Amino acid sequence: MIVKTDIRALSLEQISSRLTDLGEPRFRARQVHDWLWQKGVHDFAQMSNLPLSLRQKLDEHFAVNNGRIAREQHSVDGTIKNAVALHDGNVVESVLIPTDTRITACVSSQVGCSLDCSFCATARLSRVRNLNADEIFDQVVTIREQARLHFGRPLTHIVFMGMGEPLLNYPQVMGAIDRITAADGLAMAPWRITLSTAGIPKMIRKLADDRKRIRLAVSLHSAIPEKRTRLMSVNAACPLPELQSALQYWYRQTGSKVTFEYVVWAGVNDTDDDIRALLAFTARIPSKVNLIQYNAIDQGPYQQAGVDAVEAYRIRLLNAGVAVSIRRSRGSDIDAACGQLAGSLSGEVEATAAPTAVAVEANVSLNLKTL
Ligand code: SAH
Numbered sequence: 001m002i003v004k005t006d007i008r009a010l011s012l013e014q015i016s017s018r019l020t021d022l023g024e025p026r027f028r029a030r031q032v033h034d035w036l037w038q039k040g041v042h043d044f045a046q047m048s049n050l051p052l053s054l055r056q057k058l059d060e061h062f063a064v065n066n067g068r069i070a071r072e073q074h075s076v077d078g079t080i081k082n083a084v085a086l087h088d089g090n091v092v093e094s095v096l097i098p099t100d101t102r103i104t105a106c107v108s109s110q111v112g113c114s115l116d117c118s119f120c121a122t123a124r125l126s127r128v129r130n131l132n133a134d135e136i137f138d139q140v141v142t143i144r145e146q147a148r149l150h151f152g153r154p155l156t157h158i159v160f161m162g163m164g165e166p167l168l169n170y171p172q173v174m175g176a177i178d179r180i181t182a183a184d185g186l187a188m189a190p191w192r193i194t195l196s197t198a199g200i201p202k203m204i205r206k207l208a209d210d211r212k213r214i215r216l217a218v219s220l221h222s223a224i225p226e227k228r229t230r231l232m233s234v235n236a237a238c239p240l241p242e243l244q245s246a247l248q249y250w251y252r253q254t255g256s257k258v259t260f261e262y263v264v265w266a267g268v269n270d271t272d273d274d275i276r277a278l279l280a281f282t283a284r285i286p287s288k289v290n291l292i293q294y295n296a297i298d299q300g301p302y303q304q305a306g307v308d309a310v311e312a313y314r315i316r317l318l319n320a321g322v323a324v325s326i327r328r329s330r331g332s333d334i335d336a337a338c339g340q341l342a343g344s345l346s347g348e349v350e351a352t353a354a355p356t357a358v359a360v361e362a363n364v365s366l367n368l369k370t371l
Contacts (some may be wrong), residue, residue, distance in 0.1 A: 002060060002061060004060075004061060004062055004063040005018070005061065005062050005063070006062070006063055006064075006065050006132075006134075007032070007036065007058070007062035007063065007064060008036055008037075008064060008065070008132075008133070008134035008137075009132065009134070012029060012030065012033045015029040015032055015033060016029035016030075018061070019032070022057055022061070024054060024057075028050065028054060031047070031049060031050060032047065032050070032058070033184070034184065035047045036064070037137070037179050037182070037184065037185045037186075038184055038185060038186070040137075040138070040141035040144075040186075042064045042066040043064070044056075044058040044059045044062075044064075045059075064134075065086075065087040065132070065134065065135075066087065066134075066138055067084045067085055067086040067087060067092075067135060067138060068084070068085055069082050069083070069084060069085075069142065070083045070084065070085040070091065071083040073334040073336070074334070075330070075331040075332075075333050075334045075336060076333055077330055077331060077333075078098040078150075078151075079095060079096065079097050079098070079330045079331030079334065079336050080095065080096040080143075080146055080150070080331075080336075081093060081094075081095050081331060081334050081335070081336035081341075082094045082095070082096075082139075082142060082143075082146075084135075084138070084139060084142070086111070086131075086135060090111045090128055090129065091111075092108040092110075092111055092131065092135075092139075092162070092163055092164075093108060093162060093163060093336075093341040093342075094106065094107050094108060094139040094142065094143060094162055095162065095331060095336045095341070096143045096146050096147060096150075097330050097331065098147075098151055098153075101156075102156045102157050103143075103147040103151060103153055103154070103155050103156050103157070104155075104156065104157040104158065104159055105139065105140050105143035105144070105155055105157070105158045105159070106159050106161050106162050107136055107139040107140060107143075107158060107159070107160060107162050108131065108136075108139065108162035108163035108164050108341070109130070109131055109136060109160055109162070109163070109164035109165070109166040109169045109172075109173050110127055110128075110129070110130050110131060110163060110164025110165065110168070110169055111125075111127070111128040111129050111130075111131065111163070111164070112125035112126050112127045112128045112163065112164070113125065113126075113127055113163060113164050113165055114127040114164070114165050114168045115165050115168075115198050115232070115233070115234050116233055117198065117219075117231065117232045117233075117234075118230065118231055118232075118233075118300075118302075119221075119231065119263070119265075119294070119297070119300075119302050120297070121297040121298075121335075121340050121341065121342040122163045122164070122341055122342055124342060125163075125342060127164070130164075130168075130169040130172055131164070131169065131172060132172055132175075133171075133172045133173075133174075133175030133176040133178075133179065134176075134179075136172065136173065136176035137176045137179050137180060139162075140155070140158060140176075140180055140186065141186070143155055144186070155188075156192060157192045157193070157194070158180065158188070158192065158193045158194070159193075159194045159196060159217075160173065160193075160194065160195045160196055161194075161196045161217075161338060162341055163341045163342075165197065165198055165200070166195050166196070166197060167195070167197045167200045167203035167204070167207070168200065168203075170203055170206070170207075173195070174210065174212065177190070177193060177212055177214060180193065181193070181212075190212055190213040190214045191213060191214065191215060193214040193215065194214065194215040194216070194217050194259070195207070195214055195215070195216055195217070196217040196218070196219060196261065197216070197217070197218055197219070198218075198219050198232055198234045198238075199218050199219065199220070199232075199234065199235075199238055199243045200234070200238055201238055201242040201243050201245070201246035202246070204216070204243075204246040204247065204249075204250055205246050205249050205250070207250070208246075208249055208250040208252075208253035208254055209253065211253075211254070213254070213256075215256060215259070216250060216254075216256065216258050216259070217258070217259040217260070217261055217290070218243070218247065218258055218259070218260055218261065219232070219260075219261045220260040220261065220262050220278070220281070221261070221262055221263055221269065222268075222269050222274065222277070222278075223240060223274075223277035223278045223280065223281035223282075224269075224273070224274065224277045225239060225240055227268075227269060227274075228240065231268075231269075240281065244281060244284060244285060247285045247287070248284065248285055251285065251286050257286045257287050257288055258285055258286070258287040258288075259287065259288050259289070259290050260278075260282065260287055260288070260289045260290065261290050261292050262278070262289055262290065262291055262292065262313075263291075263292050263293070263294045263304070264291060264294075264304070264305040264309050264310050264313060265294060265302050265303060265304065265305055266303045266304065266305045266306065266309070267303075268301075268302065270305045270309040270312075275312065275313055275316050278313070278317075279316065279317070279320050279322070282317075282320075282322050283320070287322065288322065288323035288324065288325070289313075289317055289322055289323070289324045289325075290324075290325050290326075290327050291310055291313055291314065291324065291325070291326045291327065292327045292329075292338060293326075293327065293328055293329040293337075295329055295332055295337040295338060295340050297340060297342075310326065314326065
């Protein structure tokens with residue numbers, strides 16, 4: 001039996017050389033590549049401008065490791081949450097968030113998460129594996145189709161705020177962004193993409209150097225070291241001064257302001273000291289602050305602070321000249337809001353494809369210890 005190669009793990013040049021070996025003219029590679037990355041097709045049989053014999057040959061030698069939507073839930077506010085069953089049976093979630101002016105795709109970058117932020121549902125799952133670039137790309141293509149089907153509008157924005165820490169799956173996340181932004185891919189503008197990170201200084205510097213022209217958001221939640229470590233244990237390995245200097249570097253290299261995501265919890269970070277620490281931290285980084293609403297994930301210790309506490313933050317930030325917005329929660333009735341994604345179908349779906357060569361081997365994991 002021929003072990004099929006995951007065709008979306010190959011570059012255009014690699015497809016070209018494999019097709020030449022199979023006795024096909026070189027120009028066929030470009031056609032196949034366009035079907036895969038411009039039209040998002042998963043089935044060789046649908047590649048209608050290829051001769052039937054080539055479509056059969058492709059099917060014999062290559063696989064497309066696409067997932068399928070195992071469950072699609074619609075919120076009363078229009079938000080759609082997809083549970084995507086991957087080809088190996090793992091499940092990740094993606095979310096379509098509609099507003100009057102935008103349609104945003106919120107995508108996952110890992111199955112589970114490498115980090116263990118104490119307030120986040122995804123953190124309850126340990127990291128199972130990184131997603132491949134094509135698995136991230138597919139989430140975007142699905143939501144792009146849902147935007148047209150349910151709203152008659154195009155997808156306008158993408159945020160890496162689903163499951164996982166995108167900077168700990170750097171090569172595959174960048175591979176997906178390249179295909180999403182490429183002229184021979186989905187041709188979306190890079191500045192419509194926001195990568196959200198828990199704050200890995202070394203990788204923020206790399207992202208700045210790589211000049212992808214995407215936007216950066218950092219989940220801060222506290223600018224007081226011990227407190228932030230309690231909320232986000234990553235802060236022990238990646239302390240605030242290092243994060244601050246990496247973000248200054250980011251701004252110098254890209255000229256793009258950072259957005260800080262910040263939840264105000266009652267009795268946790270709602271004092272004047274907390275506000276002062278945030279002001280001191282942001283004063284040295286061109287940035288804006290997004291005060292996001294907490295989405296309860298269990299009966300745990302965290303509770304959204306009241307309107308007054310959030311308003312105190314807003315006023316003080318504004319007075320200090322820091323742009324601030326308050327983001328209300330979307331899709332919470334279907335557990336699609338930030339921090340609620342936990343792949344609840346895991347274990348209920350089966351693998352749909354035989355393992356393929358190339359795919360997972362190339363997917364090298366980064367972890368905090370090796371950085
Ligand atoms: N790992 C990345 C991206 C995934 S989390 C990161 O940390 O940024 C996306 C956003 O949701 C982050 O800002 C995170 O802090 C926030 N979040 C996590 N759990 C939440 C919850 N229960 N309520 C509100 N926001 C939450």
